[in-house]
Amino acid sequence: MALLRSYVGGHWHTAPDEGVPLHDAVTGEEVARVSSAGVDMAAALDHGRRVGGPALRELTFHQRAALLKALASNLREHREELYALSARTGATLGDSKFDIDGGIGVLFSYASKGKRELPNDTVYVDGGVEPLGKGGTFVGQHIATPLRGVAVQINAFNFPVWGPLEKFAPAFLAGVPSLIKPASQTAYLTARLVELIVESGILPEGTLQFVCGSAGDLLDHVTGQDLVAFTGSASTARRLRAHPAIVRNAARFNAEADSLNCSILGPDATPGTAEFDLFVKQLVTEMTVKAGQKCTAIRRAFVPAALLDDVAAAASARLAKVTVGNPAAEGVRMGALASLEQREEVRRSLKALLAAGSVVFGDPEQVEVVDADAERGAFISPVLLKGDPERAEPHEVEAFGPVSTLLPYTSTEQAIDYAARGEGSLAGSVVTGDAEFAREVVLGVAPWHGRLLVLDADDAKESTGHGSPLPQLVHGGPGRAGGGEEMGGIHGVLHHLQRTAVQASPKVLSAVTGRWVPGAPRAEGVHPFRKSLAELKIGDSVVAGPRVVSQSDVDHFAEFTGDTFYAHTDPEAAAANPLFGGIVAHGYLVVSFAAGLFVSPEPGPVLANYGLENLRFLTPVKPGDELTVTLTAKQITPRIDQDYGEVRWDADVTNAAGDSVAKYDVLTLVAK
Numbered sequence: 001m002a003l004l005r006s007y008v009g010g011h012w013h014t015a016p017d018e019g020v021p022l023h024d025a026v027t028g029e030e031v032a033r034v035s036s037a038g039v040d041m042a043a044a045l046d047h048g049r050r051v052g053g054p055a056l057r058e059l060t061f062h063q064r065a066a067l068l069k070a071l072a073s074n075l076r077e078h079r080e081e082l083y084a085l086s087a088r089t090g091a092t093l094g095d096s097k098f099d100i101d102g103g104i105g106v107l108f109s110y111a112s113k114g115k116r117e118l119p120n121d122t123v124y125v126d127g128g129v130e131p132l133g134k135g136g137t138f139v140g141q142h143i144a145t146p147l148r149g150v151a152v153q154i155n156a157f158n159f160p161v162w163g164p165l166e167k168f169a170p171a172f173l174a175g176v177p178s179l180i181k182p183a184s185q186t187a188y189l190t191a192r193l194v195e196l197i198v199e200s201g202i203l204p205e206g207t208l209q210f211v212c213g214s215a216g217d218l219l220d221h222v223t224g225q226d227l228v229a230f231t232g233s234a235s236t237a238r239r240l241r242a243h244p245a246i247v248r249n250a251a252r253f254n255a256e257a258d259s260l261n262c263s264i265l266g267p268d269a270t271p272g273t274a275e276f277d278l279f280v281k282q283l284v285t286e287m288t289v290k291a292g293q294k295c296t297a298i299r300r301a302f303v304p305a306a307l308l309d310d311v312a313a314a315a316s317a318r319l320a321k322v323t324v325g326n327p328a329a330e331g332v333r334m335g336a337l338a339s340l341e342q343r344e345e346v347r348r349s350l351k352a353l354l355a356a357g358s359v360v361f362g363d364p365e366q367v368e369v370v371d372a373d374a375e376r377g378a379f380i381s382p383v384l385l386k387g388d389p390e391r392a393e394p395h396e397v398e399a400f401g402p403v404s405t406l407l408p409y410t411s412t413e414q415a416i417d418y419a420a421r422g423e424g425s426l427a428g429s430v431v432t433g434d435a436e437f438a439r440e441v442v443l444g445v446a447p448w449h450g451r452l453l454v455l456d457a458d459d460a461k462e463s464t465g466h467g468s469p470l471p472q473l474v475h476g477g478p479g480r481a482g483g484g485e486e487m488g489g490i491h492g493v494l495h496h497l498q499r500t501a502v503q504a505s506p507k508v509l510s511a512v513t514g515r516w517v518p519g520a521p522r523a524e525g526v527h528p529f530r531k532s533l534a535e536l537k538i539g540d541s542v543v544a545g546p547r548v549v550s551q552s553d554v555d556h557f558a559e560f561t562g563d564t565f566y567a568h569t570d571p572e573a574a575a576a577n578p579l580f581g582g583i584v585a586h587g588y589l590v591v592s593f594a595a596g597l598f599v600s601p602e603p604g605p606v607l608a609n610y611g612l613e614n615l616r617f618l619t620p621v622k623p624g625d626e627l628t629v630t631l632t633a634k635q636i637t638p639r640i641d642q643d644y645g646e647v648r649w650d651a652d653v654t655n656a657a658g659d660s661v662a663k664y665d666v667l668t669l670v671a672k
Helices: 041-057 061-076 079-089 093-117 162-174 184-200 234-241 244-249 274-292 305-319 340-354 412-420 435-448 490-494 506-513 551-561 571-576 587-598
Strands: 006-008 011-013 020-023 030-034 124-131 139-146 151-154 178-181 208-210 227-231 252-256 262-265 300-304 357-361 383-387 403-409 425-431 449-455 474-477 484-487 497-504 541-548 606-617 626-638 644-654 660-671
Touching: 006 041, 020 184, 030 184, 041 139, 041 178, 041 208, 061 079, 061 093, 061 162, 061 184, 079 093, 079 184, 093 162, 093 274, 093 490, 139 506, 151 162, 162 178, 162 184, 162 227, 162 484, 162 490, 184 208, 227 234, 227 484, 234 252, 252 474, 252 484, 262 274, 262 412, 262 435, 274 305, 274 403, 274 425, 274 449, 300 305, 300 412, 305 357, 305 383, 305 403, 340 357, 340 383, 340 403, 403 412, 412 435, 425 435, 435 449, 484 490, 490 497, 497 506, 541 587, 551 587, 587 606, 587 626, 587 644, 587 660, 626 660
Parallel strands: 151 178, 151 227, 178 208, 227 252, 262 300, 262 425, 300 403, 383 403, 425 449
Antiparallel strands: 006 011, 006 208, 020 030, 124 139, 139 497, 357 383, 425 474, 449 474, 474 484, 541 626, 606 660, 626 644, 644 660
């Protein structure tokens, strides 16, 4: 059988030994062999730092996002091949799509978020400018820049495609190269994924490396600029977290570990309600998708004591319709576990759980299968238990397979307490039509959970389900779940960046961040609206005005818009208002007059105004006041796939005394 290769140092490496055999989860046949013998781990990390890192840091966030999108599109063309290989891991077609399409979807999602939420620059500005002196000549701001190391990503066996891609995407977008180390059981699928990525030629050299087999001395060579992300058991996470090199160098370590996730059925969700049916359907789905081998699957199902038998009967009836067998066979809804060793691990865990409960459905020792040998393949029946929530076992033992335990509760407070006994979970759900019950439970259990789904008849049609992490949201959890966070939208990107406080003059801070800062030099001359994106510079400015605001202007604006709020129309009432002391102009009248002052009306590079941000009215404007506006190019963001870009302008409207009456950002599209 083929010996799987590693990809390190810019070339494919084949181990000199025979490797360890990997088996088809369905047939028991040998699929491939795996070994990392001969891989120079220190050299691999050095290659990532010297070659991959500089290549990525030369690119802007938008350019990296474009490469992620291109990679996702390329992989999408190879899904059928990956589905076929995924079936050998015991996955049904639905399971394979969950893994493969989900992983590709993460790439698309980060490509989109990078383009929409990050600058077309190599520096991320975090937060606003902080004044550090009274005169405005000393200011501070946080910036975030890529760490100069490698993101070492150690993945679990259950999601051989989605798992690596969910770690790779935010690291790549941040500008940090990755080294992927898959779990051996399903490494043949991850190996083919990496082959497809390398063959595409889309990624710069050194930005993705792959070690297939044992990690060996990999972590011995981790520095303070490297990051380690791990998915697997809590015991292994504790051992890796305490690795001398990680501790000595304070390397960033992110773990996603064991998780006794729960779902709580509300007392209102009685048989016949939509929520009751949703709970039962979700429970069975979470037990059987990927044969329950999901870190987000429901392990503890908390049910009002009065409804326990109803839920047990309904769930058993639905489980009885689940056909187990060869994923390629028609009608099969649940395939095999990833390996025979995994099946034995599930059986051992079940023995511990049975000490605190009884079987409601299924037999852990035998199962009828379709088109397969039940013993040669890693098959097991779905097993639903009924347990005692006062015992420790349901809150401590995770059977990583198609296993869940029904646990009764008698009050909202008790349900919250039982949920917390899991000591930290990736995901939880509350199924109820009672919004107040949902609020109490969510706020009660949130400290122990990374993500919570509230499922009801309103959101069920669009809900992605209890066990589906989304790249826009945090995937991780406290305590037993590892204490880490993966993905989480832009937060997942920022994990790979170093946040640094920069203290400087406005001029220097503008140069560092690429954004104009109040107090930095401004350049007047040709109206900036007459300049193309290529000609426009940060700090280009126009000062326009003054314009006197008259009483007739205020009256006309009130009549024309219908905004007859008393502060603009009733002198006596306005005079009694301690904030105004008399008639004041509408804030939007001030903004409209400012636009009329700074606009250059002839056709030119400015294509459109697409909004205002951060608008604040600071000083009341009264009839007779003079307005002057200063407009300054604050940030310039070319769009790499369009013939125009975005310009953010700082607008400061002042009165005759020089006091700011309104401040805001104007957003425009400008031709390149």
